[in-house]
Amino acid sequence: MASGxxxxxxxxxxxxxxxxxxxxxxxxxxxxxxxxxxHSTVLNVGSGYTDLGPTVINIDIFxxxxxxxxxxAMALPFPDASSDLVILQGVLEHVQDAAGTIAESIRVLKPxxxxxxxxxxxxxxxxxxxxxxxxxxxxxxxxxxxxxxIESGIHIGPAATFAWLTRExxxxxxxxxxxxxxxxxxxxxxxxxxxxxxxDHFFERVPHLHPVARSCYYLGRKD
Numbered sequence: 465m466a467s468g469x470x471x472x473x474x475x476x477x478x479x480x481x482x483x484x485x486x487x488x489x490x491x492x493x494x495x496x497x498x499x500x501x502x503h504s505t506v507l508n509v510g511s512g513y514t515d516l517g518p519t520v521i522n523i524d525i526f527x528x529x530x531x532x533x534x535x536x537a538m539a540l541p542f543p544d545a546s547s548d549l550v551i552l553q554g555v556l557e558h559v560q561d562a563a564g565t566i567a568e569s570i571r572v573l574k575p576x577x578x579x580x581x582x583x584x585x586x587x588x589x590x591x592x593x594x595x596x597x598x599x600x601x602x603x604x605x606x607x608x609x610x611x612x613x614i615e616s617g618i619h620i621g622p623a624a625t626f627a628w629l630t631r632e633x634x635x636x637x638x639x640x641x642x643x644x645x646x647x648x649x650x651x652x653x654x655x656x657x658x659x660x661x662x663x664d665h666f667f668e669r670v671p672h673l674h675p676v677a678r679s680c681y682y683l684g685r686k687d
Contacts (some may be wrong), residue, residue: 466488474673475479475649476656478483478651479654479655479658480653480654480658480659480661481643481658481661481662482624482627482658482660482661482663483620483623483627483678484620484621484623484630484662484664484665485620485625486632486663486664486665488668488669489619489620489668489681491569492580492681493516493551493553493580494516496537496549496551496578496580496683497517497519497520497551498547500519500549500578500634501548502519504519504548504549504550504670505546506519506520506521506547506549506550506551507520507521507523507540507542507547507548507549507550507551507569507572508520508521508522508542508550508551508553509523509524509537509550509551509552509555509569510522510523510524510525510552510553510558511522511528511530511531511555512524512528512538512554513529513530514530514553514627514683515530515604516551516636520551521533521598522533523537525657526593527552531560533563533633534609534667537555537559537565537569537578538559538561538564538568539568540561540564540568540569540571540572542572542633543572543576544571545571545572545573545574545575546561546572546574547572547574547577547615548573548574548577548578549571549577549578549580550566550569550572550573550577550579550580551580551581552579552580552581552582553581554582554583554584554592554634555580555581556581556583556597556599556607556645557583557584557594557595557597557598558593558594558595558596559594559596560596562607563607566581566607566608568577570610570611571622573686574686575686575687576685576686577685577686578614578682578683578684578685578686579608579682579683579684579685579686580615580682580683580684581604581608581680581682582619582679582682583597583598583604583619583679583681584599584678584679584681585598585599585600585601585677585678585679585680586599586622586625586629586671586676586678587624587625587628587678587679588628588629588632593633596604599639599680600674600675600680601617601674601675601677601680602680604616604680604681606684607684608629608684611684611685611686611687612684612685612686612687613682613683614617614683614684614685615683615686616680616681617671617674617680617681618667618668618670618671618673618674618677618679618680618681619677619678619679619680619681620664620668620677620678621664621667621668621673621677621678622664622667622673622676622677622678623660623661623662623663623664623667624660624661624664624678625676625677625678626657627657627658627660627661628657628678630653630657631650631653631656632650632658633650633656634649634653635653656680675687
């Protein structure tokens with residue numbers, strides 16, 4: 465009985481995320497990997513715990529268990545023009561030099577190679593281990609110059625923006641600066657707001673909502 469209560473308390477302390485990565489968004493990256501082909505060189509830079517398949521080289525500064533190469537996104541251990549596809553998901557907000565990181569990805573891309581990245585826009589602060597920046601959709605495209613843009617748009621939609629900001633604002637207001645009270649309030653509010661994220665199944669398909677998106681993506685090609 466005591467064990468069951470303890471498990472329930474632990475579960476209630478960790479509500480679902482206030483954002484939703486839809487199957488449509490996930491398929492975008494899967495399609496890029498598939499299109500590159502099994503004999504291509506695909507780099508998943510800042511891979512964390514993700515695994516995009518056996519043909520993809522996972523690179524990070526720590527060994528997550530799926531990491532193939534230990535290395536920095538700002539100094540990739542690969543020759544010039546050696547890769548067909550470079551993927552950065554949730555990386556640019558955490559590095560000291562975003563422009564330098566993109567330049568390094570461009571360096572290792574072959575001419576005609578594909579670059580894909582995602583970056584938060586309207587999202588509260590989150591450490592991993594640091595959190596340094598945000599970008600609008602056109603801002604991300606500017607950051608990725610001189611790549612030739614193929615497409616860009618909403619990565620995670622505005623329902624997540626509203627849910628996450630509401631949770632964070634109210635939790636921090638009632639906490640009075642106490643980390644303990646904030647953690648409890650954030651958990652309680654997390655359960656209240658997380659269902660809103662499912663609206664993004666619709667909202668992320670509405671291109672003109674990108675000014676209120678939680679995050680945006682960019683797909684480009686090296687000339």
